[in-house]
Amino acid sequence: MIYSLYTGCTPKVAEPELLKSAAALAEYLKWDLIERREFTCCGGSHLQDRSDEETLLLNARNLAYADAEGMDLITLCNTCQFVLADYRLRLLEDRDLQEKVNQKLKDINLEFTGRSRVRHFLYALIEELGYEGISERVVKPLKGLRVASFYGCHNIRPSGLQSALNGGESPWKPRSLDRLVEALGGEPVIYPEANSCCGFHISLYAGATSAKLSGNILRQAHEKGADLMITPCPLCHTNLDAAQYEAKRALGLGFGFPLPLPRFLKHSELTPGFIREDFSLPVLHFEQLIGLAWGIDKRKLGLQHNIVSYRRNQKLRNYIKT
Amino acid sequence: MDTACENIDVEFKIFRYEPDRGPLNRYDSFTLPCGPYDQLLDILLRIKEDLDPTLSFRKSCRHGICGSCAVRVNNKPLLACKTSIFHLTQEFGRTLTVTPLEESRVLKDLIVDRSDYWEKYESITPYAETIQSETGAEQLPARILPRLADADYCIQCSACYYACPVVKVSPEFLGPAAFTKAYRFAVDPRDYLPERLELVNQSFSGVWDCAKCLQCTEACPKGIAPFTKITALHRLAISEATKVEGQRVRHTEGFHHAVTRVGIINELVLAFHTMRFRMVRMVPRGALMVLRRKLHLNPLLPRSRRVGEVKTLFRRRRP
Numbered sequence: 294m295i296y297s298l299y300t301g302c303t304p305k306v307a308e309p310e311l312l313k314s315a316a317a318l319a320e321y322l323k324w325d326l327i328e329r330r331e332f333t334c335c336g337g338s339h340l341q342d343r344s345d346e347e348t349l350l351l352n353a354r355n356l357a358y359a360d361a362e363g364m365d366l367i368t369l370c371n372t373c374q375f376v377l378a379d380y381r382l383r384l385l386e387d388r389d390l391q392e393k394v395n396q397k398l399k400d401i402n403l404e405f406t407g408r409s410r411v412r413h414f415l416y417a418l419i420e421e422l423g424y425e426g427i428s429e430r431v432v433k434p435l436k437g438l439r440v441a442s443f444y445g446c447h448n449i450r451p452s453g454l455q456s457a458l459n460g461g462e463s464p465w466k467p468r469s470l471d472r473l474v475e476a477l478g479g480e481p482v483i484y485p486e487a488n489s490c491c492g493f494h495i496s497l498y499a500g501a502t503s504a505k506l507s508g509n510i511l512r513q514a515h516e517k518g519a520d521l522m523i524t525p526c527p528l529c530h531t532n533l534d535a536a537q538y539e540a541k542r543a544l545g546l547g548f549g550f551p552l553p554l555p556r557f558l559k560h561s562e563l564t565p566g567f568i569r570e571d572f573s574l575p576v577l578h579f580e581q582l583i584g585l586a587w588g589i590d591k592r593k594l595g596l597q598h599n600i601v602s603y604r605r606n607q608k609l610r611n612y613i614k615t
Numbered sequence: 616m617d618t619a620c621e622n623i624d625v626e627f628k629i630f631r632y633e634p635d636r637g638p639l640n641r642y643d644s645f646t647l648p649c650g651p652y653d654q655l656l657d658i659l660l661r662i663k664e665d666l667d668p669t670l671s672f673r674k675s676c677r678h679g680i681c682g683s684c685a686v687r688v689n690n691k692p693l694l695a696c697k698t699s700i701f702h703l704t705q706e707f708g709r710t711l712t713v714t715p716l717e718e719s720r721v722l723k724d725l726i727v728d729r730s731d732y733w734e735k736y737e738s739i740t741p742y743a744e745t746i747q748s749e750t751g752a753e754q755l756p757a758r759i760l761p762r763l764a765d766a767d768y769c770i771q772c773s774a775c776y777y778a779c780p781v782v783k784v785s786p787e788f789l790g791p792a793a794f795t796k797a798y799r800f801a802v803d804p805r806d807y808l809p810e811r812l813e814l815v816n817q818s819f820s821g822v823w824d825c826a827k828c829l830q831c832t833e834a835c836p837k838g839i840a841p842f843t844k845i846t847a848l849h850r851l852a853i854s855e856a857t858k859v860e861g862q863r864v865r866h867t868e869g870f871h872h873a874v875t876r877v878g879i880i881n882e883l884v885l886a887f888h889t890m891r892f893r894m895v896r897m898v899p900r901g902a903l904m905v906l907r908r909k910l911h912l913n914p915l916l917p918r919s920r921r922v923g924e925v926k927t928l929f930r931r932r933r934p
Binding site: 302303305306307308309310329330331332333334336337338339340341342343344345347350351354397398400401446447450451452463464465466485489490492493494495497498499500501502503505506509535536538539550597598599600 | 689690691706707780781784785788818819823824825826827828829830832833840842846849850853860862863866867868869870871873874878879880881882883885886889890896899900903904907908909910911917919920921922924925927928929
């Protein structure tokens with residue numbers, strides 16, 4: 294298998310564990326993921342708030358580079374997936390627009406043909422290997438681990454665009470990650486916020502709203518007894534992992550500081566509720582979890598980069614250590 | 616379609632709530648045979664007529680135009696009169712849980728107090744304020760119509776509003792339906808009301824706090840896609856230089872700066888661009904990310920190759 298890889302910005306700048314684990318899976322599967330250095334940011338669903346035309350041209354350029362390679366494009370990020378697939382569909386549906394854009398692209402010797410499909414890594418894996426294929430490679434089943442799946446918005450919505458690219462996933466009751474967890478031998482946690490929004494896109498300027506959104510997700514998963522959470526999106530991962538202490542502060546839990554408290558404090562009768570009920574939920578990229586179950590070394594999967602360490606959950610720690 | 620021709624037994628778990636009698640909320644279960652052409656509203660009416668006359672829900676036109684019968688089935692907002700049981704069982708199986716749009720605002724069973732929705736909707740002046748022109752003619756140019764058309768299809772069912780996650784955590788947020796209507800009049804050349812655009816661009820209540828989750832687009836039973844209207848309102852605010860709090864606009868501009876200069880967004884640079892001195896808030900997070908060797912500290916890295924091409928593309932060609 295050979296694919297064009299579109300990593301997006303966040304994995305490059307702030308989520309190295311995603312790049313490492315995706316590369317580790319690709320190496321294990323003997324897939325070639327080739328990244329063109331010419332790819333730029335997709336606009337992250339914010340550039341289109343300023344100018345639709347600029348975003349269209351920017352993504353047409355990215356897609357044209359993928360077309361020049363002649364291979365399907367694999368994305369690692371939900372928002373990249375949404376923006377690229379959205380503008381690709383618009384170009385394919387509107388011939389006049391495509392013509393106009395190609396006129397512009399001629400200046401830089403590129404052409405958009407729409408040859409390469411845009412798919413998220415998660416759905417490419419599921420499509421190519423099937424759940425059976427993922428399951429038969431497992432050497433270390435996630436026995437007894439309760440895994441909450443968080444899907445992120447732009448991989449499942451709008452369903453009119455994405456359902457052709459994600460195997461017809463229901464945006465109200467997505468199942469793919471839960472089935473993936475089952476295939477890896479774990480126990481999926483069903484909780485209502487699994488298809489909700491983590492609020493990443495407004496986290497820089499509306500931090501309180503964003504923290505409340507991710508706090509609700511984390512609390513629900515925790516209350517349903519999840520040992521860890523997985524997500525296919527680096528943006529959700531940033532908000533749920535790196536900003537987990539902010540999310541908990543929005544819920545009124547913990548000191549609002551990202552360091553763990555000594556254990557004896559949590560079990561004392563005298564400790565106030567906001568400390569006793571404090572929790573830490575390790576959030577992994579789904580690539581990392583597959584890698585663990587397939588027996589790939591944890592350094593290669595970049596587990597040392599996750600902010601909420603896997604050591605914070607007893608069951609997960611025992612699983613990784615053995 | 617073979618299965619569609621037979622009657623199938625479907626279990627309906629319906630949310631019940633009565634203000635005067637406890638327990639506060641419970642689910643009543645009814646199992647009914649459903650035919651291939653039954654809509655959810657048919658079933659609700661059958662339950663009310665044959666099984667439990669106390670079941671309460673709103674309904675009126677039965678043609679998907681009054682917007683009063685919106686409920687949730689397995690968390691999916693929909694119009695009861697327009698949704699076939701067959702399709703629901705295809706998506707969710709033989710057990711369907713029917714709940715009101717927002718459980719915390721329920722008056723009785725499936726009826727919701729929508730006053731918060733209406734208040735916000737009214738606040739954006741959902742009608743055209745015109746100035747009489749000298750000829751007295753108020754015409755809408757034909758080329759504008761396609762832009763208005765789908766925003767005009769809104770039937771006020773409030774499915775998008777109660778599906779919006781930002782509304783749940785930030786009570787002053789106006790919500791997708793109000794924004795869609797604001798867009799509809801903002802692009803209408805007959806309308807003259809700049810205050811409306813200012814209102815929907817305020818911090819916390821306005822479009823800039825939309826988390827871009829697309830729940831509204833997914834929830835809308837008329838296929839309006841409020842998300843695209845919200846994006847259009849962002850653009851209108853920037854092009855008409857409407858007053859927007861600095862951070863919110865700078866965030867969008869940060870993307871423009873980055874894609875034309877280095878091609879790749881550096882989170883650190885973007886955060887500084889957006890937040891300026893407020894970046895202090897991010898110090899604990901940033902410190903941890905540095906400790907875990909997560910963050911690229913060089914603001915000039917990474918770069919994409921041939922970024923100049925982007926500038927060439929963005930340059931407007933002289934006609």
